[in-house]
Amino acid sequence: MSLRTPLSRAHGLGSAKEGVSHWWAQRLTSIALAPLVIWFAFSIAMLSNMEYATLLNWIQSPFNTVMLILMTIAGFYHMQLGLQVIVEDYVHSEWLKFSSIMLINFACIVFAVASIVAVLKISI
Amino acid sequence: MSTDNRPLSPHLQVYRLPLTVVLSITHRLTGVFLALGTLMIVWILVAAASGPDAYGFAHGFTASWFGQLLFLSWTYALFFHLCNGIRHLVWDTGHGFELSAIDTSSWLVLIISVLLTALVWIVVLMTKGGV
Numbered sequence: 001m002s003l004r005t006p007l008s009r010a011h012g013l014g015s016a017k018e019g020v021s022h023w024w025a026q027r028l029t030s031i032a033l034a035p036l037v038i039w040f041a042f043s044i045a046m047l048s049n050m051e052y053a054t055l056l057n058w059i060q061s062p063f064n065t066v067m068l069i070l071m072t073i074a075g076f077y078h079m080q081l082g083l084q085v086i087v088e089d090y091v092h093s094e095w096l097k098f099s100s101i102m103l104i105n106f107a108c109i110v111f112a113v114a115s116i117v118a119v120l121k122i123s124i
Numbered sequence: 125m126s127t128d129n130r131p132l133s134p135h136l137q138v139y140r141l142p143l144t145v146v147l148s149i150t151h152r153l154t155g156v157f158l159a160l161g162t163l164m165i166v167w168i169l170v171a172a173a174s175g176p177d178a179y180g181f182a183h184g185f186t187a188s189w190f191g192q193l194l195f196l197s198w199t200y201a202l203f204f205h206l207c208n209g210i211r212h213l214v215w216d217t218g219h220g221f222e223l224s225a226i227d228t229s230s231w232l233v234l235i236i237s238v239l240l241t242a243l244v245w246i247v248v249l250m251t252k253g254g255v
Contacts, residue, residue, distance in 0.1 A: 055172050117173070118170045122173050
Protein backbone atom coordinates (compact mmCIF):
# COMPACT_ATOMS: atom_id res chain seq x y z
CA MET A 1 0.00 0.00 0.00
CA SER A 2 1.35 3.37 -1.00
CA LEU A 3 1.33 6.35 1.30
CA ARG A 4 1.22 8.79 -1.62
CA THR A 5 -2.07 10.53 -2.29
CA PRO A 6 -3.90 9.71 -5.53
CA LEU A 7 -3.24 13.30 -6.70
CA SER A 8 0.48 12.97 -6.11
CA ARG A 9 0.58 9.71 -8.08
CA ALA A 10 -1.27 11.32 -10.99
CA HIS A 11 1.02 14.35 -11.17
CA GLY A 12 3.26 14.44 -14.22
CA LEU A 13 1.58 11.49 -15.96
CA GLY A 14 -0.09 13.54 -18.71
CA SER A 15 1.28 13.31 -22.25
CA ALA A 16 3.00 16.67 -21.88
CA LYS A 17 4.45 15.75 -18.44
CA GLU A 18 3.81 19.28 -17.25
CA GLY A 19 0.09 19.81 -16.98
CA VAL A 20 -1.69 22.75 -18.48
CA SER A 21 0.52 25.66 -17.43
CA HIS A 22 1.42 26.67 -21.00
CA TRP A 23 -2.19 26.56 -22.17
CA TRP A 24 -3.38 28.43 -19.10
CA ALA A 25 -0.70 31.14 -19.37
CA GLN A 26 -1.69 31.70 -22.99
CA ARG A 27 -5.33 32.27 -21.92
CA LEU A 28 -4.41 34.53 -19.01
CA THR A 29 -2.13 36.71 -21.13
CA SER A 30 -4.79 36.92 -23.85
CA ILE A 31 -7.36 38.17 -21.36
CA ALA A 32 -4.87 40.73 -20.02
CA LEU A 33 -4.02 41.82 -23.56
CA ALA A 34 -7.61 42.32 -24.73
CA PRO A 35 -8.06 45.78 -23.15
CA LEU A 36 -4.37 46.65 -23.59
CA VAL A 37 -4.31 46.14 -27.37
CA ILE A 38 -7.39 48.29 -27.95
CA TRP A 39 -5.51 51.17 -26.31
CA PHE A 40 -2.32 50.13 -28.11
CA ALA A 41 -3.91 50.06 -31.58
CA PHE A 42 -4.96 53.70 -31.24
CA SER A 43 -1.55 54.60 -29.82
CA ILE A 44 0.49 52.85 -32.48
CA ALA A 45 -1.54 54.45 -35.26
CA MET A 46 -0.62 57.82 -33.75
CA LEU A 47 2.97 57.28 -32.66
CA SER A 48 3.96 55.52 -35.88
CA ASN A 49 4.12 59.00 -37.39
CA MET A 50 5.04 61.35 -34.53
CA GLU A 51 7.66 64.06 -34.33
CA TYR A 52 10.50 63.40 -31.87
CA ALA A 53 9.44 65.85 -29.14
CA THR A 54 5.76 64.85 -29.40
CA LEU A 55 6.67 61.18 -29.04
CA LEU A 56 8.84 61.79 -25.96
CA ASN A 57 6.02 63.82 -24.40
CA TRP A 58 3.54 61.09 -25.15
CA ILE A 59 5.70 58.34 -23.60
CA GLN A 60 6.40 60.53 -20.53
CA SER A 61 2.73 60.67 -19.56
CA PRO A 62 2.55 58.30 -16.54
CA PHE A 63 -0.52 56.53 -17.93
CA ASN A 64 1.23 55.80 -21.24
CA THR A 65 4.43 54.69 -19.45
CA VAL A 66 2.54 52.18 -17.33
CA MET A 67 0.42 50.94 -20.24
CA LEU A 68 3.48 50.54 -22.50
CA ILE A 69 5.31 48.46 -19.90
CA LEU A 70 2.26 46.29 -19.15
CA MET A 71 1.74 45.83 -22.88
CA THR A 72 5.39 44.85 -23.33
CA ILE A 73 5.33 42.24 -20.58
CA ALA A 74 1.99 40.64 -21.49
CA GLY A 75 2.64 40.96 -25.23
CA PHE A 76 6.07 39.34 -25.33
CA TYR A 77 4.98 36.61 -22.92
CA HIS A 78 1.98 35.82 -25.13
CA MET A 79 4.18 35.99 -28.23
CA GLN A 80 6.73 33.58 -26.79
CA LEU A 81 4.00 31.07 -25.92
CA GLY A 82 2.36 31.35 -29.34
CA LEU A 83 5.54 31.10 -31.40
CA GLN A 84 6.63 28.09 -29.35
CA VAL A 85 3.41 26.24 -30.25
CA ILE A 86 3.95 26.99 -33.95
CA VAL A 87 7.48 25.58 -33.78
CA GLU A 88 6.26 22.50 -31.88
CA ASP A 89 3.58 21.91 -34.54
CA TYR A 90 5.72 22.25 -37.66
CA VAL A 91 9.35 21.53 -36.72
CA HIS A 92 9.97 17.83 -36.21
CA SER A 93 13.73 17.62 -36.05
CA GLU A 94 14.50 17.48 -32.34
CA TRP A 95 17.61 19.66 -32.23
CA LEU A 96 16.12 22.26 -34.59
CA LYS A 97 12.95 22.37 -32.51
CA PHE A 98 14.96 22.78 -29.31
CA SER A 99 17.21 25.50 -30.69
CA SER A 100 14.34 27.44 -32.32
CA ILE A 101 12.36 27.47 -29.09
CA MET A 102 15.43 28.55 -27.17
CA LEU A 103 16.09 31.31 -29.70
CA ILE A 104 12.46 32.49 -29.47
CA ASN A 105 12.69 32.60 -25.68
CA PHE A 106 15.94 34.56 -25.70
CA ALA A 107 14.75 36.96 -28.41
CA CYS A 108 11.49 37.71 -26.61
CA ILE A 109 13.34 38.45 -23.37
CA VAL A 110 15.93 40.64 -25.13
CA PHE A 111 13.30 42.70 -27.00
CA ALA A 112 11.05 42.99 -23.94
CA VAL A 113 13.93 44.25 -21.77
CA ALA A 114 15.06 46.63 -24.52
CA SER A 115 11.54 48.12 -24.79
CA ILE A 116 11.10 48.51 -21.04
CA VAL A 117 14.52 50.14 -20.62
CA ALA A 118 13.81 52.49 -23.54
CA VAL A 119 10.43 53.52 -22.09
CA LEU A 120 11.87 54.04 -18.60
CA LYS A 121 14.88 55.96 -19.92
CA ILE A 122 12.52 58.35 -21.72
CA SER A 123 9.98 58.74 -18.94
CA ILE A 124 12.18 58.96 -15.83
CA MET B 125 -4.19 -5.23 -45.40
CA SER B 126 -6.22 -3.12 -47.81
CA THR B 127 -5.61 0.60 -47.51
CA ASP B 128 -7.99 1.67 -50.31
CA ASN B 129 -10.92 2.68 -48.16
CA ARG B 130 -9.17 4.68 -45.55
CA PRO B 131 -10.51 8.20 -45.09
CA LEU B 132 -8.25 10.72 -46.75
CA SER B 133 -7.38 14.13 -45.43
CA PRO B 134 -8.58 17.01 -47.61
CA HIS B 135 -6.67 17.32 -50.88
CA LEU B 136 -5.69 20.94 -50.51
CA GLN B 137 -5.45 21.74 -54.24
CA VAL B 138 -9.05 20.79 -55.06
CA TYR B 139 -10.71 21.12 -51.66
CA ARG B 140 -12.58 24.35 -51.06
CA LEU B 141 -11.49 25.38 -47.56
CA PRO B 142 -14.37 26.16 -45.21
CA LEU B 143 -14.34 29.67 -43.75
CA THR B 144 -13.46 28.30 -40.29
CA VAL B 145 -10.30 26.73 -41.68
CA VAL B 146 -9.29 29.96 -43.40
CA LEU B 147 -9.83 31.90 -40.16
CA SER B 148 -7.92 29.31 -38.15
CA ILE B 149 -4.75 29.55 -40.25
CA THR B 150 -5.16 33.34 -40.51
CA HIS B 151 -5.12 33.49 -36.71
CA ARG B 152 -1.71 31.85 -36.74
CA LEU B 153 -0.42 33.95 -39.64
CA THR B 154 -1.55 37.20 -38.00
CA GLY B 155 0.20 36.02 -34.82
CA VAL B 156 3.50 35.64 -36.68
CA PHE B 157 2.95 38.93 -38.51
CA LEU B 158 2.26 40.71 -35.20
CA ALA B 159 5.46 39.25 -33.74
CA LEU B 160 7.51 40.57 -36.68
CA GLY B 161 5.78 43.96 -36.58
CA THR B 162 6.51 44.27 -32.87
CA LEU B 163 10.18 44.54 -33.80
CA MET B 164 9.31 47.74 -35.67
CA ILE B 165 7.71 49.14 -32.51
CA VAL B 166 10.72 48.13 -30.39
CA TRP B 167 12.86 49.94 -32.98
CA ILE B 168 10.80 53.15 -32.55
CA LEU B 169 11.09 53.00 -28.73
CA VAL B 170 14.82 52.20 -28.67
CA ALA B 171 15.54 54.87 -31.30
CA ALA B 172 13.53 57.46 -29.36
CA ALA B 173 15.50 56.60 -26.21
CA SER B 174 18.80 56.87 -28.12
CA GLY B 175 18.30 60.44 -29.31
CA PRO B 176 16.98 62.64 -32.13
CA ASP B 177 19.38 61.33 -34.79
CA ALA B 178 18.51 57.67 -34.25
CA TYR B 179 14.84 58.56 -34.09
CA GLY B 180 15.07 60.64 -37.24
CA PHE B 181 16.43 57.62 -39.09
CA ALA B 182 13.64 55.33 -37.77
CA HIS B 183 11.01 57.99 -38.41
CA GLY B 184 12.15 58.27 -42.03
CA PHE B 185 11.00 54.69 -42.48
CA THR B 186 7.96 54.51 -40.20
CA ALA B 187 6.45 57.75 -41.55
CA SER B 188 6.99 56.77 -45.21
CA TRP B 189 3.99 55.46 -47.14
CA PHE B 190 5.41 51.93 -46.91
CA GLY B 191 5.95 52.20 -43.15
CA GLN B 192 2.43 53.55 -42.66
CA LEU B 193 1.03 50.73 -44.82
CA LEU B 194 2.85 48.23 -42.58
CA PHE B 195 1.32 49.86 -39.48
CA LEU B 196 -2.13 49.82 -41.10
CA SER B 197 -1.81 46.08 -41.80
CA TRP B 198 -0.36 45.58 -38.33
CA THR B 199 -3.41 47.14 -36.67
CA TYR B 200 -5.69 45.03 -38.87
CA ALA B 201 -3.76 41.88 -37.87
CA LEU B 202 -4.02 42.99 -34.24
CA PHE B 203 -7.81 43.39 -34.40
CA PHE B 204 -8.26 40.15 -36.30
CA HIS B 205 -6.16 38.31 -33.71
CA LEU B 206 -8.10 40.03 -30.90
CA CYS B 207 -11.57 39.23 -32.30
CA ASN B 208 -10.70 35.67 -33.25
CA GLY B 209 -8.90 35.26 -29.92
CA ILE B 210 -12.08 36.24 -28.08
CA ARG B 211 -13.90 33.63 -30.20
CA HIS B 212 -11.35 31.07 -29.00
CA LEU B 213 -11.91 32.10 -25.38
CA VAL B 214 -15.67 31.59 -25.85
CA TRP B 215 -14.98 28.16 -27.35
CA ASP B 216 -12.81 27.36 -24.31
CA THR B 217 -15.94 27.71 -22.16
CA GLY B 218 -17.61 25.05 -24.32
CA HIS B 219 -20.03 27.37 -26.11
CA GLY B 220 -20.56 28.33 -29.75
CA PHE B 221 -19.67 25.03 -31.43
CA GLU B 222 -22.91 24.62 -33.45
CA LEU B 223 -22.16 24.94 -37.18
CA SER B 224 -24.50 27.92 -37.51
CA ALA B 225 -22.87 29.68 -34.54
CA ILE B 226 -19.40 29.04 -35.95
CA ASP B 227 -20.45 30.49 -39.29
CA THR B 228 -21.96 33.58 -37.65
CA SER B 229 -18.92 34.18 -35.44
CA SER B 230 -16.57 33.78 -38.45
CA TRP B 231 -18.35 36.60 -40.25
CA LEU B 232 -18.53 38.69 -37.07
CA VAL B 233 -14.75 38.40 -36.65
CA LEU B 234 -14.15 39.47 -40.25
CA ILE B 235 -16.57 42.41 -40.15
CA ILE B 236 -15.72 43.73 -36.66
CA SER B 237 -11.96 43.57 -37.26
CA VAL B 238 -12.29 45.66 -40.43
CA LEU B 239 -14.61 48.15 -38.69
CA LEU B 240 -12.26 48.57 -35.69
CA THR B 241 -9.25 49.09 -37.97
CA ALA B 242 -11.14 51.73 -39.96
CA LEU B 243 -12.31 53.39 -36.73
CA VAL B 244 -8.77 53.64 -35.34
CA TRP B 245 -7.25 55.17 -38.46
CA ILE B 246 -10.16 57.55 -39.08
CA VAL B 247 -9.96 58.81 -35.47
CA VAL B 248 -6.19 59.21 -35.69
CA LEU B 249 -6.31 61.02 -39.04
CA MET B 250 -9.06 63.31 -37.76
CA THR B 251 -7.31 64.22 -34.49
CA LYS B 252 -4.12 64.94 -36.40
CA GLY B 253 -5.92 66.86 -39.11
CA GLY B 254 -4.43 64.81 -41.92
CA VAL B 255 -1.11 62.98 -42.19
